[in-house]
Amino acid sequence: MREIDSIAAFRRQHGKLKGAVVQGLDLRLQDLDWSEVDCEGAVFLGCGFPDGVDLESLRKKGALIFPTIPGLPYHPHRHALYSREELMEGWTHEEDLSRDKRIYDHFHEQGRTQADVLELMAQRIHDHAIDDALGDLLEGRVENDGKKKVVGIMGGHSTPRTDPYFRKVALIARALTQRGYYIASGGGPGIMEAANLGAWMGNSSVEALDEALEILCEAPVYTDEHYVQRAQQVLEMHPHGCSSLAVPTWFYGHEPTNLFSLRIAKYFSNSIREDGLLAISHYGIIYAPGSAGTTQEIFMDATQNHYVTFDYVSPMVFLGKQRYQQDTMLFDCISQLAEGKKYADYLLCTDDENEVVEAISSYQLAGK
Structure with a gap:
């Protein structure tokens, strides 16, 4: 089934x-004679339809329509990854009313593990949609640059911006x-911010990176x-950086959105x-000093x-070396x-960033 996840693709x-699978699109402003639409076997996931469209007639022609779920601050059937602008919408210097914070508050008010069945279903649908959008990005269908070498x-997460390892990363x-x-x-x-910062500054000089670090x-x-x-x-000083990925969660306590991940x-x-x-x-994981969470990730990676x-x-x-060989x-x-095992050949412990690269x-x- 072909996926239609943008208004431009829908119009075509x-x-x-x-x-077709039409994913999470607002179709209310689309100039279309819906009575003539060929929708046999089509699936509409959380789409908005114009007033007056007879959804029952679409179903009779073979369409499967998954409705939107009311009262949610997030869109379960979203068709793309988030951007920092979307998550930061509503944030001000005086008060954090961002979309990110509203979703976090809703998530914890519902109870992270004891929400009702509709809420839990919406969360699972949302995370599946993120998986799908992430696949599109990594396969090169979003930035049209080929398969990503991730x-x-x-x-x-508590490493300060002043820490030497922040600059190293x-x-x-x-x-x-x-x-x-x-x-x-x-x-x-x-460390996570340091990683996305470094990627964002991929087209800049080391001097420009150090200037950014002074500000941070x-x-x-x-x-x-x-x-x-x-x-x-x-x-504001470097508005056109390089793309990178952030994979955060609302499960833990609210932390500021990482602004350097596109x-x-x-x-x-x-x-x-x-x-x-x-x-x-696929191309490796670098572990800077961290605590229990990083340790868990190390053993999960080793298992894989x-x-x-x-x-x-x-x-x-x-x-x-101090953290991973002595402490x-x-x-x-x-x-x-x-x-x-084969991965024994791919282990390294160092303090030299050039050796890492x-x-x-x-x-x-x-592979095997």
């Missing part, structure tokens, strides 16, 4: 919708973006009063989000590599686990 059909970057993400890789992060603050460091942590404003200031795949289900972020990072879950193995690069010995643990760049996608 000229009413010939047989066997590199994930993980690390602590930004430099790594910038260099990999310049080499044609597509950076993906967990979409929050700390005026509000080092996400609880600082002017945290968001400093990011906005950098974007594409945002935000989920309700944290388990789907975490597993998916690891799964799409160990059992070749997705028919390939990929690099696991640990940035921070926790996580690198030694993963190295022992990998003995005799070269390790990722020298990797060839390795």
Whole structure:
């Protein structure tokens, strides 16, 4: 079934919708003689129809119509990933009334795990729609640049902008973006912001990146009063950055939207989000210092590599010898686990950002 997920694509059909899936479109302003529409086998997912359209007649002609669910601050059948502008809509310096915050408040008012069946169904539909939109992006159908070579970057959400590893990660993400890789992060603050910042600055000089870091460091942590404003200031100075991906979740406490990611795949289900972020990072994952969440991601990634879950193995690069070889010995643990397995050849622990970039760049996608 062909997917129709934009108004432009819908108009090109000229009413010939047989066997098509029309996903999350507002069709109320479309000038179309609906009585003549060929919709046998068509599926309409959460679409808005003009007043007066006889939906029953469309059903009799073979259409399957999934209605919109009222009272939600999000669109379950959305057809694209989020943008920072969409999530930040309604935010002001004085008060956070953003769409992001409204969805978060709704999610937690409903109860993250005890919501009613309609709400839970809407959340699952929403996350499936995000999966579908993410697939379109990574396969090259959104930015028309071919299949993405995704590199994930993980690390602590509480890492301040003043931390040396924040700059290291930004430099790594910038260099990999310049080499044609597509950076993906967990979409929050700390190391995740550093990753998306570095990617955004992919067309800029190191001096320009350092200038941006000076501005950001005026509000080092996400609880600082002017945290968001400093990011906005950098974007005003560099409005045309490179694309990257953020994969955040509403499951955890509300944190400011990561403003340096052009594409945002935000989920309700944290388990789907975490597993998916690891799964799409075919060209490796870089682990900067982090705490329990990063440790969990390390073992989830090792499991996927160990059992070749997705028919390939990929690099696991640990940035921070103190953290991963001395404080926790996580690198030694993963190295022992990998003995005799293919991914043993793709493990590295270093403090040198250039070694990280070269390790990722020298990797060839390795399957079973």
